[in-house]
Amino acid sequence: MILFELKCSHGHRFEGWFRNGAAYEAQAAAQAITCPVCGDSGIDKAPMAPRIAKGRPEPAAAAIPGSGGDGAGDKAQQAEILTQLRELRRKVEESADYVGERFAEEARRIHYGETDARAIYGETSSDEAERLRDEGVPVARIPWVPTGN
Numbered sequence: 057m058i059l060f061e062l063k064c065s066h067g068h069r070f071e072g073w074f075r076n077g078a079a080y081e082a083q084a085a086a087q088a089i090t091c092p093v094c095g096d097s098g099i100d101k102a103p104m105a106p107r108i109a110k111g112r113p114e115p116a117a118a119a120i121p122g123s124g125g126d127g128a129g130d131k132a133q134q135a136e137i138l139t140q141l142r143e144l145r146r147k148v149e150e151s152a153d154y155v156g157e158r159f160a161e162e163a164r165r166i167h168y169g170e171t172d173a174r175a176i177y178g179e180t181s182s183d184e185a186e187r188l189r190d191e192g193v194p195v196a197r198i199p200w201v202p203t204g205n
């Protein structure tokens with residue numbers, strides 16, 4: 057399919073989809089294309105404005121310092137990061153109370169002094185984590201790596 061910007065002899069501009077350029081030519085020659093505004097069949101192609109696809113920018117991937125280089129180095133680095141994340145998980149599990157889905161609620165109670173200050177961990181949605189941050193509650197998102205092997 058091809059999109060042409062068209063104009064009638066009265067200068068109305070409109071768009072039309074055609075199977076291909078030849079299909080447009082045939083329909084235009086047969087006066088089968090009419091202006092949606094005035095019904096005029098004296099249609100011509102309007103100069104096309106460049107169409108720029110406005111895609112959403114992709115979220116940028118987090119840059120890992122020192123990444124790049126040969127594949128073997130990357131693999132070693134990934135393993136190192138994984139080890140660090142497992143260690144982090146172990147420390148969190150040791151030192152913090154697991155509050156599960158009550159995480160946001162508990163984080164607020166601690167922040168507002170309604171319960172004993174302590175380290176907690178649990179699950180929350182990214183929207184909720186965002187709201188907590190807006191309220192000034194210090195929360196961190198930890199990539200929760202599986203501890204297996």
Ligand SMILES: [Zn+2]
Pocket residue numbers: 064065066067068091092093094095096
């Ligand atoms: Zn017209």
